[in-house]
Amino acid sequence: MEAAMGLMRRIPPKLTETALSALLSLLPDHSSDLLSQVDQPLQVLCDVECGKEFILCEYNRDADSYRSPWSNKYHPPLEDGLHPSADLRKLEIEANDVFAIYRDQYYEGGISSVYMWEDENEGFVGCFLIKKDGSKSGHGRRGNLQEGAWDAIHVIEVGPEEEGIAHYCLTSTVMLSMTTKDESSGTFNLSGSIRRQMSMDLSVAEGHLCNMGRMIEELEGKLRNSLDQVYFGKTKEMVCTLRPPSELLQMRLPDSRDV
Amino acid sequence: MAEELTDKQKIEIAKWFLINSPPGEIKFVAKDIRSVLKDDNAYETAASESFPLYNKSHLICLQLPDRSGDVLVTSFSEIDQNEYLDPRTAQVVKVDHVKQVCTEMRPANDEELPSAYIEEYRCALDAESIKYISEAYPKGFSSVYCVSGKDVEEPGSDFELVIVISAARHSPQNFCNGSWRSIWNIEFKDDLQMVEVSGRMQVGAHYFEEGNVQLDAKHECKDSTILQVTIRDNMSWLSSQLASLSPQLSPDDCAISLINIIRHHETEYLASLQASYSNLPDTTFKDLRRKLPVTRTLFPWHNTMQFSLTRDITRELGIGK
Numbered sequence: 001m002e003a004a005m006g007l008m009r010r011i012p013p014k015l016t017e018t019a020l021s022a023l024l025s026l027l028p029d030h031s032s033d034l035l036s037q038v039d040q041p042l043q044v045l046c047d048v049e050c051g052k053e054f055i056l057c058e059y060n061r062d063a064d065s066y067r068s069p070w071s072n073k074y075h076p077p078l079e080d081g082l083h084p085s086a087d088l089r090k091l092e093i094e095a096n097d098v099f100a101i102y103r104d105q106y107y108e109g110g111i112s113s114v115y116m117w118e119d120e121n122e123g124f125v126g127c128f129l130i131k132k133d134g135s136k137s138g139h140g141r142r143g144n145l146q147e148g149a150w151d152a153i154h155v156i157e158v159g160p161e162e163e164g165i166a167h168y169c170l171t172s173t174v175m176l177s178m179t180t181k182d183e184s185s186g187t188f189n190l191s192g193s194i195r196r197q198m199s200m201d202l203s204v205a206e207g208h209l210c211n212m213g214r215m216i217e218e219l220e221g222k223l224r225n226s227l228d229q230v231y232f233g234k235t236k237e238m239v240c241t242l243r244p245p246s247e248l249l250q251m252r253l254p255d256s257r258d259v
Numbered sequence: 260m261a262e263e264l265t266d267k268q269k270i271e272i273a274k275w276f277l278i279n280s281p282p283g284e285i286k287f288v289a290k291d292i293r294s295v296l297k298d299d300n301a302y303e304t305a306a307s308e309s310f311p312l313y314n315k316s317h318l319i320c321l322q323l324p325d326r327s328g329d330v331l332v333t334s335f336s337e338i339d340q341n342e343y344l345d346p347r348t349a350q351v352v353k354v355d356h357v358k359q360v361c362t363e364m365r366p367a368n369d370e371e372l373p374s375a376y377i378e379e380y381r382c383a384l385d386a387e388s389i390k391y392i393s394e395a396y397p398k399g400f401s402s403v404y405c406v407s408g409k410d411v412e413e414p415g416s417d418f419e420l421v422i423v424i425s426a427a428r429h430s431p432q433n434f435c436n437g438s439w440r441s442i443w444n445i446e447f448k449d450d451l452q453m454v455e456v457s458g459r460m461q462v463g464a465h466y467f468e469e470g471n472v473q474l475d476a477k478h479e480c481k482d483s484t485i486l487q488v489t490i491r492d493n494m495s496w497l498s499s500q501l502a503s504l505s506p507q508l509s510p511d512d513c514a515i516s517l518i519n520i521i522r523h524h525e526t527e528y529l530a531s532l533q534a535s536y537s538n539l540p541d542t543t544f545k546d547l548r549r550k551l552p553v554t555r556t557l558f559p560w561h562n563t564m565q566f567s568l569t570r571d572i573t574r575e576l577g578i579g580k
Contacts, residue, residue: 003290003291003292003294003295004291004295006287006291007276007288007291007292007295008471009467009471010280010281010284010287010288010291010465010467010471011276011279011288011471012279012281012473012475013471013472013473015279018275019276022272022275022276023295025264025268025272026264026269026272026295026296027295094563098560098563102552102558105549105552105553105554105558106548106549106551106552106558107547107548107549108549108553132547132548134546134547135546139546140546141546142542142543142545142546143546144538144542144543144546145543145546145547148543148546148547149547150547150548152548176547178543178544178546178547180535180538180543184531185478185528185531185532185534185535186460186476186477186478186479186528186531187475187476187477187478188474188476188532188535189474189475189476190472190473190474190475190539191472191473191475192470192471192472192473193470193471193472194469194470194471194472195470206560206561209560209563210560210561210563213558213560213563214560217557217558217560220548221550224544224548224550225550227472228539228540228544231466231470231472232472232474232536232539234435234464234466234472235437235464235465235466235472235473235474236464236474236533236536237435238428238435238436238437238464238466238474239437239439239462239464239474239529239532241397241428241437242396242398242399242426242427242428242437242438242439242462243395243396243399243426243439243525243529244395244397245529245530245533246395246526246529
């Protein structure tokens, strides 16, 4: 299992899906570990009832069907599929509505879905998903990307309320790939995935959704920032180590010509 | 539950992982895939087929057995799967692909080397490329091969040389590896008195401390230059006199102008890579996710009731997909 995770850390992020299915076939006994530890690009289905797209994941799956957060129905239809309790479904509906606005403000497009379910220790779990196609043929407002995919997965465990305080544990993953392509500079692709965790004890006075939302916003911002500053920065540093920019050389050249 | 894989399927999977290893990481991938496979025979077969392909496509640089210099493993210098020509020293080395070392070396045969006429051009280009590499790449290595017309003995026929540039940085302790590879095909067209240059550059970088982020950039370009001495227009009388003599550039002059072309394109490419990076924060990356919401303030989670109105509007406009 350790070696399998080692491979996932090295294989180009664009090939994650193929790599995961290869590992699943080599290590059938570890399939549940692999599926829970390796994130893969999100898939989308259309809710036939309301014509809206929703995101698929392990948390809205039952057998081979997926529950839509919009109609609360399974696609393809499932007789006795699992549903959240009435109270939790109410929170789920509200979370989907609010998260769609959050998503639109940060992403200017994309698709989001929120799923909730009761866990065994009297708390519940929420899974907030965002998928954005930022390419110029998708939702890329500025039209710079030939290809651009962003998948964010936030799973937040909410413990039972004790004296007005609840424990929240959030695990966030971002997977992305972006490609620019033109005659003069060729193809330029950056792709990657990172995952981070964050735990907090918060008063539930303003409601669970408010607490979950703030944590997600903070961690998602941190992930974006570290991809931008740290991870992309490190690859840029590598390029400049391989072939240092010639600013110095160009500054010297005019001098040598004058002589 | 998945069915038991056949040996052939296991080998194919292992090969896929090995060939897709990032720069400088095939040995780490090999160690992991070996322990995932739990089948040494399948691993050995996969490794013996994948390492040569990876080594050639990554243009890896190996030390000569006598430590007198380095040699590149490329498809242009391949004599057979384990033997590679080093034209600079006129030696042929034996390569152990899986260990990524040279084990033996022997002087090249005459038929493995180009003619004296071609060698003049190749050697001049090699000397210029060494100068260029030492200026531009702190840890780079280059080699020049003749890939067609190596037996041409005098002017009047076409031939083709290839300059291969490979620069790699491996620093696994810092979770970072990368490589710059360029391949420049240089076709000498005798009838046109032209040299056509076409280049392929590929840059890869991998940073994997608590994550996995990779750069994969490629670019191709074409250029050409003439083989004859060029004469300025303001000396038209002299130029017509000289042109009738049609003096061909010496191999040395030719090499200088070719390396200038390559330097120019590679410098431009580096600049375009830097431009791609500096465009990230405000344009490219913004198309995936903005740093701040369109409202430029954090999302008002404490007051989501205000959205009941907004929500109706977005619904009507059909934005809130």
